[in-house]
Amino acid sequence: MKAIIHIGLKPGVLDPQGRAISRSLNDLGFDEVVNARQGKVIEIDIKGKDTELAHKRVTNMCEKLLANTVIESYLVEIKK
């Protein structure tokens, strides 16, 4: 199985990198861009077949290490 974890800054937390990206896109003529947020994606290969258990374990990994929940939120996706 593969776990795909999307981590990003929580809404309301200023994202200076996202702001720079959105400004750069505007400068390149992409006027439709009003906002950008930058995050990261972590992919983890996992042993076993129980997706429910994997989801639980990966959520625990996020809480313990992968995300800093003071400023970040995360989304866990398990793929067979």
Added chain:
Amino acid sequence: MRTAVITFPASNCDRDAAVALRKVTGVKPVMVWHRDTELPKDIEFVIIPGGFSYGDYLRCGAMASRSPIVADLVKKAKKGLAIAGFCNGFQVLTEAGLLPGALMRNKGLKFVCRPEKLEIINNTSRYTAKYNDQSEVIYPVAHHDGNYYANKETLNKIEGQGQVIFRYKDNPNGSVNDIAGICNEGGNVFGMMPHPERAIDPMHGGTDGIKLFKSIIESI
């Protein structure tokens, strides 16, 4: 008095911290490796130094804060052990949950490296008691991720309880409320982005940092 400095892979201010401690205590601190599971006995003050522990992988200070020695520090901090973290050390302390809030990428997105004027907000803390005749200090800053953030509730709490110890006069990184240094509720754990350990020798531009070390050492 026995003191210690923790060294992680890619710490780079551990020796500066050791020089500062030796200057103030007259005794060489114990250098403790991050894989060690316990502090040596009788250590009464610990510095988590600046640097780029674990290459700043994942988040600054994230890996270091999960290392075996930090687990021991967390236990001992709860019993009142004095621990200070400067720069990357501050990031480690927030990641370990020993100090509230988090440190994010500088608002200007640039690495800032310069002498920084700070206002001493609380000079009755264990880390600033010796600054009773002084309301400002100059310590160097050198960081890319020093933008202090905490949610409203946490901010109200630390501002109300005198846990904000230093503020920037000319905020270099976008920190909320210009916060440069804070302590925990017990007052024994302290963290700041600027480097007092680099302000202990007139040859390096100033000695404002010495009183910080004297304050905490004499409080023990």
